[in-house]
Amino acid sequence: MKTIDLSGKPCPIPVIEAKKALAKQGGQKILFKVDNSATVKNLNKMADACGYEFSFTEHGPGVFEVIIGGGEKGSVEPMNEDELPFVCCNSQAENIVVTIGSKAMGKGSEELGRILIKSFIYSLTELPIPPKYLILFNSGVFLAVEGANTIEDLKRLKEKGTEILSCGTCLDYFKLQDKLAVGTVTDMYGTTEKMVSAGKLINI
């Protein structure tokens, strides 16, 4: 069976490429590798709309193998891209990036801001779809170091699938390199790359 790796491609490209590949193969089965559940759902909708058989296997977080092709009806007339029966908002919702550049939320009162940010981090843990990344920079890194009472909520967020990243330069500046209690360290390239590829970027 032919294998096509569609991981890393933003929605709706995987669905468009899969549809074209299937048409080229005359509807014969193809194995597609994808990296998120939204793409699996969208491929499923495309397969149903085109009359292909569909199955998928999840091999781990972000590792999916989807097999599409065959089916009684076989290939149906290819649709225009704007007629594809799927929405991309799932994909967008699954790529939320939250950046926190301060240990206080908002301006006006530092004291108020410090408690608001804790309240905000807790409420992130209650979201049905947690952010993909939470990036802490400048004094925001204080939220992830030993002694902060946000650690427990950040750990919970991490368990729910959010990757917690702290700016290494900032930890260095505040002499907190050895105090990071949750998540890992990132640099400006990593931060920038995640910001520009975000489905939604929420900057606090």
Next chain:
Amino acid sequence: MEYIITFKNTNHAIQAEQFLIERKIPLGVLPLPSQISAGCGICLRIPPQEIKAALLALTNLDIKILGVYTKANPRGTGSAIFTEITNWSRLMD
């Protein structure tokens, strides 16, 4: 299970948080859950083994505790259940 303490206003919540942090009582902050109608927008959550110490400590402050609740997350359900403890002063015994 953990305890939730609500306050009359945000200033009281901030004072209480700082006071408990200084006394090394572990706690978390959360927005007032929508299931709890009374209180300011910020409340504190306290592990069960610390609730007595936390409430005793807060009696030293000139602030009003509006309510104390238990927060439980039953298995298989997404949302937490909050139960008000009407006679919460007994938790200090």
